[in-house]
Amino acid sequence: MQDLFNRFIPEKRIFRNREVLMPSYIPTKLPHREKEIDLLASVSAAALQGETPSNIFIYGKTGTGKTAVTKWVGKELAKAGNHLDKSVHFFYINCAIVDTKYGVLQNIANHFISQWSERIPFTGWPTEEVYSKLLEAADKAGGVTIITLDEIDKIKGDELLYNLSRINSDLTNAKVSVIGISNDLKFTEFLDPRVKSSLGEQSMIFSPYNAEQLKDILEQRAQMAFKDGVASLPIITLCAGIAAQEHGDARKALDLLRISAELAEREQSNTVSEANVRRAQSEIEMDRFAEVIRTLPMQSKLILFSIIVAEEAWRVHHSGKLTTGELYNVYNALCKKAKVNSLTPRRVTELISELDMLGIITAKLISKGRYGRTKEIRLGTDPEKARSLLSEDEVISGVKDFKPYTQLHF
DNA sequence: AATCCACAGGAAGATTAGGATA
DNA sequence: TATCCTAATCTTCCTGTGGATT
Structure with a gap:
């Protein structure tokens, strides 16, 4: 009986009390x-x-x-x-x-x-x-x-x-x-x-916590949550630093520490390593990214997909930067193929800005002098990952083989 | 210095979708 | 169930602009 379940209960190397790192936990002392x-x-x-x-x-x-x-x-x-x-x-x-x-x-x-x-x-x-x-x-x-x-x-x-x-x-x-x-x-x-x-x-x-304050909070919790020596001070400082850059959110800092420790535990390690923290950070980032893309409105998905497709085509044919106008052409053609009404350029620029604010793409306003002002648009993340996330949408998956250069002139 | 490109982005009104209400 | 309301989305029309070119 004991043995049956013991196999599935990982040996406790890391956590003394995992609850302490959960968002619902309220400590007896609230530093700062x-x-x-x-x-x-x-x-x-x-x-x-x-x-x-x-x-x-x-x-x-x-x-x-x-x-x-x-x-x-x-x-x-x-x-x-x-x-x-x-x-x-x-x-x-x-x-x-x-x-x-x-x-x-x-x-x-x-x-x-x-x-x-x-x-x-x-x-x-x-x-x-x-x-x-x-x-x-x-x-x-x-x-x-x-x-x-x-x-x-x-x-x-x-x-x-x-x-x-x-x-x-x-x-x-x-x-x-x-x-x-x-x-x-x-x-x-x-x-x-x-x-x-x-x-x-x-x-x-x-007001949001700064890195120093987050460090104190994490230190306090780590002491309760982990066995001794699991998370060293540099590791805690690292987590605090990362979270401080992201608006000083204590919940995020605790999440980061907890997920790092969970990764360490899965590796059968006795301590949390810097690599664990980095992994955890990219995992959190990836989750957020996937969630954002999945919940995007259809038109924004189409625009994002246009960017991916256009960037790929550009890399093959050209090495120029993607601009608003060019993107709009690609988007327009894509809409036609998908049998979806396309939006006006005005609306599209707005959606581009939204995608930019979400951090999925970067859109930098530049001036090309005589040749006008536009935004240089670039995908902020891994195109393949984004592509596969977008393909979950049925409208997108219907046009997933879309190639822009067949109807564009260079 | 003047021009003008290729958009950015504001204002206001129209359309639409979803949710509440009768 | 029909209809009404509201917020979000989208369009139309618009003015603004950095800097290469003339």
């Missing part, structure tokens, strides 16, 4: 977020006096610790409340998962309702009914509740936010304050001004 923690704590401390804390809006890019800090402070607050015998509740909900008004209200309400029989079903009730039930339940529970809405920009419609922003006037016994978390800096711009001023009483911005 002391200021944010302090500010958040000072605002929400009002709850311990039985006052309603100001509503807070938290901005920051992904992997800057918004969620971790908020959850951590929330947990501590609830703990402190318990200690002081004050009724303080902390409630967290991710709006990317529950994105409807009904869903959010139902979740909050059920948080107050302990008895199963009285819980609100996940569908069926009129939304207003859920709201009044929520008020009732909250009043019954009393105390101060802090509701955290993570990825608040994902909520459909702003009715919910309006309701929540004035929920306190509907409550007699309980007090509610809201923490909104968003990685979209422009989110409030198109919000009802009343909601905006109410939710934005306090706002915080989480």
Whole structure:
């Protein structure tokens, strides 16, 4: 019995606790977020006096610790409340998962309702009914509740936010304050001004970590996640450096370290090598690249395919650079063959810029003087890889043998 | 200095698709 | 189910521009 499964459980050489490197893990110490923690704590401390804390809006890019800090402070607050015998509740909900008004209200309400029989079903009730039930339940529970809405920009419609922003006037016994978390800096711009001023009483911005800070974070986690001596300091510094270049996203840094270690484990190694990190990085990069290409709209795929095809043809016949106009000709011919309506040059330049921003291609604006201004377009990645990814699309696979030079003059 | 190429990219309006609503 | 709304996509029309050429 033991032997049967032992064969499939790899010998533990690397990990002590892999969970620590997962995005969901929240450590007890959050390095370099002391200021944010302090500010958040000072605002929400009002709850311990039985006052309603100001509503807070938290901005920051992904992997800057918004969620971790908020959850951590929330947990501590609830703990402190318990200690002081004050009724303080902390409630967290991710709006990317529950994105409807009904869903959010139902979740909050059920948080107050302990008895199963009285819980609100996940569908069926009129939304207003859920709201009044929520008020009732909250009043019954009393105390101060802090509701955290993570990825608040994902909520459909702003009715919910309006309701929540004035929920306190509907409550007699309980007090509610809201923490909104968003990685979209422009989110409030198109919000009802009343909601905006109410939710934005306090706002915080989480800035990305730099390489030094990421190093500290990785060091702390590595100590818990790995057995001793698995990841050396240079390896950790390398991971931190790579992630710092990519917007200082701590989640990415942890992913990189974790995948590197997984590769090392698969090689039966006892330590993570630089080669493991490089491999992991290209694997992550490849995944992202594949995902981006797969989800491209059809027209963008056609344009990308035109670039691949044209570049190949150019390499054979010519060694000039691919320009917008030439690309458009190829694209146009390709569309004809694929029996798809082609877009106007104006739209195509826009799509080229989008592909450029996605990092799939590079489009550099140059001037050829008398011969105009154009963009030099080049594929940013391996053409064969891109080609095979594009062939998954049926429209593209229908024209995969397309050769531009049969209908172009050089 | 003036010209002019071959586009870039802004503005505004039209079209379309998908989702909500009655 | 039909219809209505909205956001995204796309078109039309436009002005702007760096620098080789005249």
